[in-house]
Every structure is written in structure tokens, then in C-alpha cells.
Amino acid sequence: MSAKALLKSGRVVDPSQDLDEILDLLLVDGIVASIGKDISAPEDADVIDCSGLIVSPGLIDVHVHLREPGEEHKETIETGVQAAVAGGYTAVCAMPNTDPPIDDPAAVGFIVAEGRKAQAARVYPVGCISVQRAGENLAPIGEMVDAGAVAITDDGNPVMNSGLMRLALEYAQAFGIPVADHPEDLGLSAGRHMNESIVSTRLGLAGKPNAAEEVHIVRDLLLAELTGGQIHLQHISTEFGVDAIRQAKARGVRVTAEASPHHLVLTEEAVEGYRTEAKMNPPLRTAKDVAAVRAGLADGSLDVIATDHAPHHYDEKESAFEDAPNGLVGLETAIGIIMTDIVSEGVIDIATMIDRMSCGPARAFGLPGGTLSEGAVGDVTVIDPDLGWTVDPNAFRSKSQNTPFTGRELKGAPNRTIVGGRTVWTR
Amino acid sequence: MTAAMASSRVPALGKDLVGLEFLSQEQILMILDTAEPFKEISERRIKKVPVLRGKTIVNLFFEASTRTRVSFEFAEKRLSADTVNISASGSSVIKGETLVDTARNLEAMRIDMVVMRHGSSGAAKFLADRIPSNVINAGDGRHEHPTQGLLDLLTIRDHCDRVQGLKVCLVGDILHSRVARSNIYGLLKLGAEVAVCAPKTLLPSAIGDLGVKVFRRIEEAIEWADVLNILRLQLERMEEGYVPSLREYNRIWGVTARRLELAPQDLLILHPGPMNRGVEIDSDVADGPHSVILNQVTNGVAVRMAVLYLLAGGQPGSAEAAKKEAGA
Ligand SMILES: [Zn+2]
Numbered sequence: 001m002s003a004k005a006l007l008k009s010g011r012v013v014d015p016s017q018d019l020d021e022i023l024d025l026l027l028v029d030g031i032v033a034s035i036g037k038d039i040s041a042p043e044d045a046d047v048i049d050c051s052g053l054i055v056s057p058g059l060i061d062v063h064v065h066l067r068e069p070g071e072e073h074k075e076t077i078e079t080g081v082q083a084a085v086a087g088g089y090t091a092v093c094a095m096p097n098t099d100p101p102i103d104d105p106a107a108v109g110f111i112v113a114e115g116r117k118a119q120a121a122r123v124y125p126v127g128c129i130s131v132q133r134a135g136e137n138l139a140p141i142g143e144m145v146d147a148g149a150v151a152i153t154d155d156g157n158p159v160m161n162s163g164l165m166r167l168a169l170e171y172a173q174a175f176g177i178p179v180a181d182h183p184e185d186l187g188l189s190a191g192r193h194m195n196e197s198i199v200s201t202r203l204g205l206a207g208k209p210n211a212a213e214e215v216h217i218v219r220d221l222l223l224a225e226l227t228g229g230q231i232h233l234q235h236i237s238t239e240f241g242v243d244a245i246r247q248a249k250a251r252g253v254r255v256t257a258e259a260s261p262h263h264l265v266l267t268e269e270a271v272e273g274y275r276t277e278a279k280m281n282p283p284l285r286t287a288k289d290v291a292a293v294r295a296g297l298a299d300g301s302l303d304v305i306a307t308d309h310a311p312h313h314y315d316e317k318e319s320a321f322e323d324a325p326n327g328l329v330g331l332e333t334a335i336g337i338i339m340t341d342i343v344s345e346g347v348i349d350i351a352t353m354i355d356r357m358s359c360g361p362a363r364a365f366g367l368p369g370g371t372l373s374e375g376a377v378g379d380v381t382v383i384d385p386d387l388g389w390t391v392d393p394n395a396f397r398s399k400s401q402n403t404p405f406t407g408r409e410l411k412g413a414p415n416r417t418i419v420g421g422r423t424v425w426t427r
Numbered sequence: 428m429t430a431a432m433a434s435s436r437v438p439a440l441g442k443d444l445v446g447l448e449f450l451s452q453e454q455i456l457m458i459l460d461t462a463e464p465f466k467e468i469s470e471r472r473i474k475k476v477p478v479l480r481g482k483t484i485v486n487l488f489f490e491a492s493t494r495t496r497v498s499f500e501f502a503e504k505r506l507s508a509d510t511v512n513i514s515a516s517g518s519s520v521i522k523g524e525t526l527v528d529t530a531r532n533l534e535a536m537r538i539d540m541v542v543m544r545h546g547s548s549g550a551a552k553f554l555a556d557r558i559p560s561n562v563i564n565a566g567d568g569r570h571e572h573p574t575q576g577l578l579d580l581l582t583i584r585d586h587c588d589r590v591q592g593l594k595v596c597l598v599g600d601i602l603h604s605r606v607a608r609s610n611i612y613g614l615l616k617l618g619a620e621v622a623v624c625a626p627k628t629l630l631p632s633a634i635g636d637l638g639v640k641v642f643r644r645i646e647e648a649i650e651w652a653d654v655l656n657i658l659r660l661q662l663e664r665m666e667e668g669y670v671p672s673l674r675e676y677n678r679i680w681g682v683t684a685r686r687l688e689l690a691p692q693d694l695l696i697l698h699p700g701p702m703n704r705g706v707e708i709d710s711d712v713a714d715g716p717h718s719v720i721l722n723q724v725t726n727g728v729a730v731r732m733a734v735l736y737l738l739a740g741g742q743p744g745s746a747e748a749a750k751k752e753a754g755a
Contacts, residue, residue: 201631202448204548204570204608209632274549318527320547322568 003421004028006041010050010382014057015355016371025055027378030420035372048423050382053415056354057372058090058379060361061331062180063155063234063258063306066092066123068114069107070099075311075399077114077123080331083309083398084121085425087331088414090379091122091369092309096133097156103128103139105147112148120424121417122379124150124367129168129179135160138167145175150365153180155234158216160186165220169229178256178365180232183216183241184208184282193322195268195283203274205321210238210289213282217241221248224255232364233257235308237282239292246301256364258306259297259356261334262404264290265341270404276317276324277404280310294347303360305353307334311400329398333391333405335383339412350385378421387413387427440737443555443562446571447612455616457743459581461733462726464747468505469728478736479508482539487529488514488565489545494700495565495575498724499542502731508540526550530557540738543567561738569603575699576609578730580617582723583654586695591618596648598682599658599707600629602669606699610656611637624648626680628669645680649690656697657682660707673706684711693717700724 005027012023012035024039025032041047066080075083077094084092094111096102102111108125115123127144131137133154141152152172159165159181168179189212194200196207217233221244224231236242236257245257262280267287270278278284296302310327317324334357343353358381362370369379391408393401417425439457440450447455468474484503488496496512503510524532526545530553533541540561543551548568555562566572584590595614601607601623614621615638622640623630624647635641642648649655660676670676677683687694696708696718704710713720736746 196632198633198636201633201637202608204568204605206569207632274552315525315527318525320526320545320553320568321549322547 003030004042004045005418005421005423006039006045006047007050007055007380007382008047010053010055012055012372013351013354014372015351016057016359017373019372020351025372025380027380027418027421030378030422032372032374032376032378034374048416052386054350054383054385056381056383057358058369058417058419059088059335059357059381060091060367060369061089061307061309061334062093062304062361062365064092064094064309064331065097065311065327066094067311068098069110073313073399077111078118079397079399080309081115081118081120081123083329083331083396085417085419086397086414087333088335088381088383088417089121089331090381090417090419091124091367092331093124093126093150093365095153095155096126096128097154101128101133102126103131103133105140105143108144108147108149121419124148124365126151126153126180128152129154129159130164133157135164138164138171141171142175145177149177150367151178151180151232153182153234155180155182158182158184158186162219162223166223166227169223169227169231173229176366178230178232180234181216181220182234183213183220185212185215188212188215193279194271195285197268197286199268199272203271208283210240210285213238214240214244217244221245221253221255224248225251225253228254230254235260235263235282235306236293236296236302237263237285237289239289242292242296242301246296246299249301256303257301258304259293259302260306260308261330261337262328263293264297265337266290266404271321274321275404276319276321277328277402277406279321279324279326280328281326294342297342297356298348298352303356303364305334305338305356306361307331311398312402314401317402328403329396329400332396332398333403335414336389336391336410336412337405337408339385340410344411378418380418381414382416382418383412384415384427385412387411387415389413439743440734442738443551444573444734444738445551445555445562445564447573447576447609447616448571450616452616455577455580455613458577458730458733458737459584461737461743461746462581462729465732465736466726466729468732469725474505475507476505477507478741479503479506479739482508482739484508484510484540484542484735485533485538486510486512487541487543488512489543490515490566492544492566494724495544498727499565499731501728502735505728506732506735508735526553527557530554533560534558540735563734563738566605569605571609572605573609574727574731574734575606576613577734578723578727579610579656579697579699580613581726581730582697582719583695585722585726586719587653590614592620593653594620594622594651595654595656596622596624596642596652597656597658598624598645598648598680600660600664601625601634601658602629602631603661603664604658606658611639622648622651624680626670629664645682645686646689649686649694652694653692654695654697655682656699657708658699659701660703662703677706681707681709682712683709684715687712695719697723
């Protein structure tokens, strides 16, 4: 059986080929068959009119928490990938801080199998760095890679032991996968709930200083330099952290790094009134830090936009600030937030946005996609740049609604999500 | 609000007292002035006026605090309210229950007012936003303890005849102290100069941005200040490593008679209690001629009566009349 789809007359923006023009795109049997002007439709092709729309290589989110196994009341792989495709994502990397954690090949296999079953976005498992995420002994990294893991991380926790981090950066090199770290020195941050500042002082909340994150960013950069390993730094939120990464890249250190939509558009003032929807880790910081994260995104110091999609049940967030869990759902708001507050503001252009949301993530994690070149996987995101919409958490496909963006009016939204040549979601 | 609570006049304080940060100078002065006539009720043989007759008040204490609870309870009883005490230790009502459920239950019981002490910063606002009853913050985490701030202001005003222009230094664990924040807001709004003095480990890093001076050493604070408000050093702070030892704390930051002798002026000494004698304050200071620590306790009841009265819709100018109505 051959499946064919022809996307007609869209504005094809593919930074991997330096493309930005009105073109047709033909997908055959799950791969990109051809791209060019006036491709005539094969007889049995689905013809999709994309005029006025942007045709992008499929968006990839390298940092999502799907909560399964163990916390299915917050999200499941099924609901998580439905949220992903509704947000325009064709692939997601599932963090291993589940219960039990994804620290052996059987657990990795479970994520792969459940991801396939859901038949929406591709799900790439990320395995733990350490057994039980306990920060003591290396997990069976090679076996997990054989089972389908694309990276390792103890995310949710940092790797506190620098010796273990060194071993991970050395050992992972045999498999060509990045070691992703959630940079945070718990000695400076444990039991603390927001950015340390005048706002935390007024609210009477214990604050996490920028240094808590930066100490580990610098440590990880030094260890990557020492070992020649590939470090991927997650959710960078501070000015100094961005600078340190910029300088390390200039020295040739193999580092990639993330910016999260919320760290690009929100400051710590969002927690005023003890708003738990704005409680996250790393915390929202100051306007100076936000400006630096934006600059880092623009100049490529930060390679990828990753949502750190972190679903929580409503009654977990409906509590005193100190008792509420960290995180927000991000898959279904990312494009709208980035297009409205980052692209429209002129921080980056559309091509750079697509690089940071598709090409950059594919490069950082060595994933298929991130390009519409002939022969590539047929993962495509069609974006409507002009569609105005209002964030309504009740309309989310995610099982959870925890977002600080409720009621935000946005311009720009996914229009269609195609995975392996097959449309899995349309507006 | 319940029908009984409805008042045709705009309540002078709004629905709740969550903190002094969002009160105006006028509102703070109004509370202090309203407390004046209530002070005298406590001196009577029959210490009761009927202004809150028929009102139900719950004292909801998630953290143990005998002094604050008892002070509120006296204030409520002297205003003739019906009160119920619920404490985390003695009751299954709030054990393991979320704050949301507590709020819903209180709402269902049609309580007029809730006085709450809770270990989490922001808990008072959380409750106030969710129930129609008046909520009075009796201390939330390290955020605010507004009635303590008010009674400190009243005590300072009693003894110095003013607050404006006075130099007041808060000494001790500012980082974990809700009393410190309420004092800072209240004192600044009434025109005092405010300083803090503590080891840097016990100061929030941005404390200077609140508009206060910072003294590194107690000797400098004593030389500068007209009033010292000495905060309790929780013993667990030593276990958590914020200070090396209690002995060292007393030797370097303790307020001792010897240190006060070096001051160019007499200092008024406050302490919100309970005191650790021999740690942050020596007994000869606590019991000395310039200590107003027991006046603080007395004023605590009057200030809390004023707050309850005003939140229940009482008008500031009528407190004197309300008192007379009792016909003592
Ligand atoms: Zn993380």
C-alpha cells in the first residue's frame, strides 16, 4: 500500500537546507519524496492546500514528562502524545523520572511500545544516568540505548556527584548519545521554592539563587571539556549560565542547551500572590535573566526550545505555595507563546524558531527529522502564523491544566501535524 | 458574607487582615487608635463588651502557638464572640486534610471569622481568597504576623509617644521571621527608620531592598537605635547550621546589660516571645527597667480586639461608644 500526501503552496521554512519559499512537498510511504515548485499530484495522493501556512520540519521537544508509569493521574503516554501533536510536535523525548524510573532496558522498551501504540507523536525514551536515579551507580546505558534510549539524564534531580557525572560523560561516548543534566546544586536550593530576590523576601519564601544553577552549569562544562563527552544542559534560566555556555562553545566544548518558553517570557513577578501555576524549577527569574536567555536563543548559545512539559493534577497545585509541585504543561502553548512573544517581538525570526524547535533538537539528540530534505522522515508541522486564539486549559488534550498562561491571547498556532507521512492531528 | 455580617457601610479594613504590606498608614493608625479604648476593658472587673455577640470565630492553629492563640481567644471573648479552637495536634479535623478542604469545610459551617496560624507562607491569603469569612492571619510561614506587628507598634507608640522618626532595629533571625516582615512594613509606613542586625546567614539576601539599614554587629545597632525589637532564635537554626553555637550567638549577637550600658541613650526593649533567656536576650535586659515585653502582651489583646471589631464592620470612631454601651 502506498500512502501519498502532497502539501501544496505552503511557505516551506527549512533551516537545514536554508529554504524559505513557497513550495510543494510530496510525502510518499512515510518519507519526503520530493520538494519543489509545482509538483503535480500523483493520482492517489491526498492534496493538502497549505497556502498562507508555514510548512516546517516536524517540531521535536527533547524535554517532556509523560508521567507514565506511576503517575497516570497527571498524564499518560497516550494523553501526552495527543497533547504533543495538538501542539504541533511530531516527536518528544520522555524524561525517565517516572515511578519506577526508566533505568533499565525493559523500562525503555515499555516506553517505546506504549509510544507506538498511541500512534501520534514519536516517543523517544531517555534513560536514567544512575540506577534508580539515586546518583550512585551508572544505569545500564548501553543496554538502554540498544532498547531505544536516545539520551540519558537524571532530570528532576541533578547529578550531585561530580565523579559520577564524569563517568557518565565518558561512558556514554561509546554510544554517541548526549548526557543531559538538570543543573542544580541542591546544597544551595533544597527546600527552596522560587527565585531568591526581593520578591521572595517579601513573600517570605525561601529563594534559590542563580548560583545554585550556575555552579552545576560550570561544573558540567568543565567535565565535558575534560572528558570530550557531549553534555546537554536542560532549562537554562540565568544570565551567567547563558554566558558560560556561549564561552564553552567558543572553546569547542561539545555542549547543547535548552531554553524553555516560560523562561523566555515570564519573570518571577508571575508568582506574586503565591500563584502556584508559576512555580517551577528552575524558578522564573528576573527581567535581566529573561533578556539573556532570549539573547542566547537568538545567537545559538541555546540550541533548542524545550517545553519541560510537566503535568500535575489540579489538586496538587491547589495548595500552599511551598507544598505545590514544580512545573507547567507546555506542549500545547509553545508555538503560540514563542510566535507571539518571541518572534513577533523580533527576538528571532521564523526560520530561527524552526531551527530551535526542530533542526536543533534533532541535531542535539541525534534524532531522525529536523529536515525536509529528500529521503528524510515525513514528519511535518504546518503552522498558521495568523491564527489568533486564547489559551483555554479546558481545551487541552493533556490530562493536566497547570499553566500560568490561562487566558493569554496569542497569534500563531499549529494547523496540522504529520508523522511518517500520516496526518495525526488537524485543527 | 453571611447576612449577619453584611454592613451598609464599607468596612474600614476590607475583608481580611493578611499582612501589613498592603495596609495604608491611615489604616494602621486607625487600628492603633481603635485599640486604645479596648485597652481599658481589660482593666475592668467584668471584661466584656457585646460588640461581637452572635459572631462565630474559629481559631485555626496548624502550628502550636499558645501565646498567640490565647491572646486572640481573650480578645474574642471580651468582645462576646462564640469561639472554637482547632489545633493540628489536638484534632482530626485538619489532620492530613488539605488547606482547600479546610477552607471548604469552614465555608460550609458558615463561620463569621477565621483566625489562622499556618506553617506555609501565603496560607492566609490562600484561605482568604477562597472563603467569604473574614480571615485574620495569625502568622503564615515566614511571611507575616500582622497583629504582632501592630501590637509592637502600639507598644512603641505608648512608650515613645510617637513612631515617626524613631530608630528601630530588629535583632536576630530575620530570614525565618514573619514578625520581622510585619514590623518592617508597619514601622516604615508610620515613618520610623528601620534597621536589622543579624549574622548574614539569618538575613534574606535582598533585605536592604525593603528600605532598611543593615548592621553587621550588635554594638553598631545598639549605638544607633532608640528601640530594639529582639527576635527569638529558634533552636533548630543552630542544628541547621545557620549559627555555629548558641553560646557564640549570645556572645556575639546577644543583647546584654553590659552592651546596653555602652549605648549613648536608653533603649526601649521589645521581644515578641517566647524568649530564649541567655541566647538572644539576657535576663537582666528582659526584666530590666527599659523592657516593655509584658506591655506587649497586654497590648496584644487590645490590638486583636480592634482588628476583630473593625473587620466585623465596626467603625473606627465608634469603639469608644461600643465600650460605653457595655455599661461597665
Ligand atoms: Zn529538570
